[in-house]
Amino acid sequence: MKIFSTSTCQPCAVSTALVAVRTGPIRPEALACIDIAAGRRWSYRALDVDIQRAVGVLQDQGIRKGDRVAALAKNSVHQIILQQALMRIGAIFVPLNWRLSLPELSRLLVDCTPTLLYGDQPLPDLPQGCRGLAFADFVAAVEAAVPAPRPQPHSGHDTCIILYTSGTSGVPKGALLTSQFLLATAVNFNVLGEVDTGAVFLCDSPMFHVIGIVTQIWPPMLRGGTFIISPGFDPERTNDRLGDPALQVTHYFCVPQMADALRHAPNFAPDRWTRLKALFTGGAPNPPANIRWWLDHGVRMVDGYGMTETGTTLGMPLSHDLLREKAGAVGLCGPLTAVRLVDEQDQDVPDGEPGEILIFGLNVTPGYWNRPEERARNRPVRSG
Template identity: 30%
Template sequence: MFIFEIYKNANPDHIALVGNRTLTYGEMDQQISRYRNVLYKKGIRQGDRVAIYSGNCIQFVLAYMAIVSLGAIVVPVNFSLVEREVDYIVKDAGISLLLTDRPMKAVCPVMGLDKLDDLSRFGKAGEAPAFPEGITEDDVCSLVYTSGTTGSPKGAMLSHKNIVRNIQQFNDVVQFNDRDICLCVLPMFHCYGWTVSAMAPLYVGASVVVLNSKNPKEMIHTIEKYKITVAAMVPPMYHLLVRRGDTSAMDSVRMFISGGAPIPQPVSQGFYEKYGHPVLEGYGLTEASPVVSVMHPDQPPKYLTVGPAISDVEVKVCTKSGGPYKPGEVGELMVRGDNVMKGYWHKEEETAKVITPDGWLHTGDLVYMDKDGYIYIVDRIKDLIIVNGENIYPGEVEDCLYEIPEISECAVVGHSDPLRGQAVWAYIVMKDGCPFDEDSIRHYLLKNLAAYKVPRRFIPMDELPKNSTGKILKRALRK
């Protein structure tokens, strides 16, 4: 199956997309045909790369499907990037056309997404030819650029099979149905938002409510107004709902999903106690299309784990010992399956570093597994802090900090130290009305952690830097 075919079995009269307008599946199919006609008249052909630089909107879905149905390759671009960063991706990917929802300049032709609806500008666009023969499910349909935490961003080459199989694998666990009304508040340019909040619902004929806002009041209002049944969000959003949400507003929701970053136990536990629903935490990465694991909705709450691997995805933990794995040992998580990318665009050496000859993907994440195969994220390998030869996992220190009721958010990073190699620093946001008391925080940590793990410095912050998906930007704190 190709990605643009995933909704073909849906009831054409059923609501597909709700946002700045409402489209049934039949109307969505007609609009995609119109979009592909316009794009074809604009010169888009098989193998061309077309970027979408936009916030969440219905046009994003229509344009994406139209692009790939022409045999072209779609490049979703993080809409929080500035023009210089966008130009890097445009040049690296060789973009033929950039579609956007805002006025901007780029080093390639630019077209407003709204212009795709203005058929009068193109006269009789004519019918674009059918999907090119010779393209297979293994061919690349999307380049998704990584955030570039080290070096320049890299374009992960995702094939039709990568994305479609990941949608199917994910749905085998969570089991969306055509009666679901799913909230798409996560950015569509991100693999998590695209696969979990947009594509998986369309695959089963469900309705997708598209929201281009992270305002808590607007999010809660949308859940109430449309009787949302499935909500996929990131930890900061759950944090806000624990603090501010109205329990009655969530009555319609049957399933809450979290990803993008580990969710602190006090947040997931507080959410369960307040709303009576466990948060189904999952794990993934762009290079895996992205879902690797997720908690099963029928399982009782189990904190700090991102669940077992989804169906037909293999995982293993590589430890320093190299021997048979013993539950509880920490090592790098490796992933293999149809969801693993084909490689990085025009970067064979970088690809060889992360994908082994037999298909295993190095995730760069330190984890351990229990006897039942549940995965527990310890930290990113690059976030590991080494003080006087001792390994310190920032996540362990952060978990302890989150046990302090007055702390709202925190992040622990390593800074260079001429004497110890590295020193542990903690950046802390206090809850409204709670004073920052370094002595009290330090005293609590000394009672609950080995002394060498306790941060040398505690820095109060009004807020922590985050990317557009809500993930805390530790590299910004290191700078």
């Protein structure tokens, strides 16, 4: 793994308390989100109202602070509404990977012991104390509900999402994401990705992944921009959406394999992507020749580095010259993150030498669900 600079990156000094960012009162009528499958749009005012309706629905189901609520469902704005409502209550959202087998899903449910599981597909065997409900019933209940009183804010250090990741061990572990983690990831991406007011993110990545539930959602929300939720990646449809003048997409995140599918689709026409700042890539090695190919076709391909446990950590600047010169590098660390590159004795390696990445900062997970022995061992997070 190459870093844009091998010197240690230092985060700026900020309070570790959660900064309450509420775009609604600032830009209440601005477009917050679009659900393509449902054919619906929400202003920030309407989104806030629906989140408070969901708070009441969940409280009527007996959900309280610290409870887990899982979802086995495809992408939708209502999944974001569910996550936001649970965070306001102080409960924990657990999005599950619908690509897993039913026995694999059952093991995850035994681990996180949710009170509710909302699904839009066949559900696995449920552990004792867990009720399974149709996700469509949650949507209908929110539509019919009256907004609940606004709960008191919770600490930014409280866990609000559990994301299961196998990492290098092959054994799924539930990474704990706090409100502080979400905010730090959004700040890091916004600075590295030049996200400003009016930014529009097209969101294809599944919401059981850190990109889908955090990186595609929180950066535009923090800046009063728009996130567009699609049912999932489809090369031809995504090409059309990136070039749709009615959507005005500015930011798109994908793995390199998705970018390859875009360029080989019959309707590939990057000259129509008039507002797109960049294709942001990660999750797999991206050959320098590939990055230069996109630059030659007028599209900035911006590589970065992160993990489920750290969110957005490193990213290349959006400079054509630097992207070409440093193609294959993963860039600079975000402002709320510090990294070191060390040898087997945890000593900093000389410039140009390979090493293990150590990651420090407000975007680092406090640990894993039901694995207290790993909390101290995993601070800082190691790339392995």
